[in-house]
Amino acid sequence: xxxxxxxxxxxSVSEGTPVLLRxxxxxSYSPSLFxxxxxxxxxxxxxxxxxxxxxxxxxxxxxxxxxKKSETSFHxxxxxxxxxxxxxxxxxxxxxxxxxxxxxxxxGTELSVKP
Amino acid sequence: xxxxxxTPRHLVMGMTNKKSLKCEQxxxxxxxxxxxQSAKKPLELxxxxxxxxxxxxxxxxxxxxxxxxxxxxxxxxxxxLQPEDSALYLCASSQTGxxxxxxxxxPGTRLTVL
Numbered sequence: 419x420x421x422x423x424x425x426x427x428x429x430s431v432s433e434g435t436p437v438l439l440r441x442x443x444x445x446s447y448s449p450s451l452f453x454x455x456x457x458x459x460x461x462x463x464x465x466x467x468x469x470x471x472x473x474x475x476x477x478x479x480x481x482x483x484x485x486k487k488s489e490t491s492f493h494x495x496x497x498x499x500x501x502x503x504x505x506x507x508x509x510x511x512x513x514x515x516x517x518x519x520x521x522x523x524x525x526g527t528e529l530s531v532k533p
Numbered sequence: 534x535x536x537x538x539x540t541p542r543h544l545v546m547g548m549t550n551k552k553s554l555k556c557e558q559x560x561x562x563x564x565x566x567x568x569x570q571s572a573k574k575p576l577e578l579x580x581x582x583x584x585x586x587x588x589x590x591x592x593x594x595x596x597x598x599x600x601x602x603x604x605x606x607x608x609x610x611x612x613x614l615q616p617e618d619s620a621l622y623l624c625a626s627s628q629t630g631x632x633x634x635x636x637x638x639x640p641g642t643r644l645t646v647l
Contacts, residue, residue, distance in 0.1 A: 450632055450633045452635075454638075459640070460640055461537070461623060461638035461639050461640045461641055462623070462625075462638040463638070464635050464636075464637075467633075467635060469633045508575075508576070512632040512633070520578055520581070520589065520632075521576075521578065521636065522575075523575040523576040524575060525574075525575050526575070
């Protein structure tokens, strides 16, 4: 069975400092992994996804994530936080053998950015 | 309009009312989804439609009734809801419904059941 655990429910950083949002997954098959962001009163927007190519995935707005199979992790990072990065972030897993496109979402990590 | 749109954005209804949520995608996709987002809980997949056929019903109570008349439109008909059904309902679409597809989300309908 698939599952995803976001290790922090809330992360607070200062503007200009690095961001690290942690995610561990469990999957019986080769996973596809995604990070989505949700700003207040908005829908979810895809930041990046991993589907079996390069293990270091670059996304929008300077975010990137590294797939580490040995650690079953897919942590999201950004070198320098911006005020506009304040939002809720979701780590998502989908089994590649799942024909139904079913995504399993983590609980979410709320990112706060202080001036 | 571009992307995925949802109407209404906010809805307040009593437990005896009947209402419908509408979703429209302008991306030429063939798969559409309904999700429920409750406070302090992960997003829950409710229904999946692929080429207008329902391919997933995630044990959703019958007071929620989906309808997909074509690949661009998806409805969620609501009747006899409970206060615990209050949540943000999100619609999404993807190209084919495959596991590697990116799902594009609408802004959601904030539902309050009194």
